[in-house]
Amino acid sequence: MSVNEHAIDGAPYGVVAAGGEVWTTLVHIGRVATVSGRVYDLDAPESRPSVIVDGPDDAVWFTRNGDDRVGRIGYDGVVSAVDVAGAPYGLCVGPDGALWCTLMSNDSIGRITVAGEVTTYPIGTTGAFPGMITSFAGDLWFTLNQANAIGRMTVTGQVTTYPLPTAGAGPVGISAGTDGVWFTEILANQAGFIDSAGVLEEFALPADSKPHAVAATPDGCWVTLWAASAVVHLDAKGNITERFDLGAGAEPHGLSADDSVWVALEKGSVAHIQPHG
Template sequence: MSRTEFTDGGPYGVAVAGGEVWTTLVHTGRVATAAGRVIDLDAPGSRPSVIVEGPDQAVWFTRNGDDRIGRIGYDGALSAVEIAGAPYGLCVGPDGALWCTLMNADAIGRVSVDGEVRTYPIGTTGAFPAMITTFGGDLWFTLNQANAIGRMTVDGAVTTHPLPTSVAGPVGISAGPDAVWFTELLADRVGRITADGTIEEFTLPEGSKPHAVAATTEGGCWLTLWAAASLVHVDARGNVTSEHPLGEGSEPHGLSLAEDNAVWVALETGSLARVQP
């Protein structure tokens, strides 16, 4: 395992895009790369969080501290689009636009690459939508306080799937080849939901608090265990097949998979770790 150290910022989200590995420095309003490039957003309270590869030669990221979606082009161009409601989760939707969760608005937002903004209510009050992904032509997202998985069409029609486990606290979500994986932070479980709404849940070590998830092409997924300070792989049947300690108290958050099968993990303690399975 190798690490890139940052003196400040607390790495949070990770994206492999444009031949670089990007991370958001949530506490200082910066975005950085594993190669050492640091981009100051000139907004120290912007809290850049989830970051993804965009459809337009750029990375996009949520700024829930100042209600914006930021963009950094591979050419270095920096811009942002305003969208109210504390944007947090982010993905590229099936229509090529950026879709985000709006934590404080009980809504999902859509931002086109040209900056057009729309919002769609999820129909549940106090749900606290967290992460979001795309699967089967729709948007899927975790409802942290509603204990459910939401599904939305690009036209804004919503279906809600309650979780079998009470007080699960779902956070991370990622689409695999045949199902969507999600984490249950408060229940120490990882789950998967298929297109027909069938939900399976799998137990993880007690007190591990799974946070982010990245699905793999073979049907399993990688998970960051925030409280256990480790990275684990789970196969398609929910079995933990490998574990990689990241250092006591490292508090791993986001993760991203590279083409060489390496897993990049953002650590709250100030590092971007590269794990080669």
């Protein structure tokens, strides 16, 4: 097992491995950078680039909730953006090959084609504050932070909501696994799992750890513990099987997992965890 850190000039927030690079958003200075050293200035310091994903078109896409845009950087280095009103935050590639994002300030979900066409769908709940979003079982699944629920939307905009068993849980991160969807409850210090039938389970995490992002794996998921400066792996039954402490003040946020794990640390680095050496 090993943990290596790569210094990044800024405060990394989102992270994704794509196109042979590891990309991170620098939320406070309006830039996107790669671990290999490339830096893309968005010429918009208040853009707040946040969640970043590997797109379907040889590019990374990322939300810019500070200036109501969704950005794109091609593997060739070309930078562009699409206007999407509503403070876009969460982002994923949907089952239809389009980009789907949560719109925090107007309780909607946005759909963006690679050609830049935008459609928005209301979630039907006022003040829900939709957080992160993922694709599973042909639908879009997202956390409703202030409504204390998980939302599910078809590609035609039909919405189902699943209230959480724990009151005031504050769901944030979400990630699709093979049999269902994992999510975090930042205010309840719990992780959760919901299957395609809507059956929910919750799992306790360390007290006062404030779990933030989650990345599903074939055998469970990884979770960032923002307040505990750590990352943990849960098995399919919600048991913690591995823990990596990242040092006081690390503030782990974004997470990307495959054979290894990349974690954006707001203190100014991206950590690379290789659980099996």
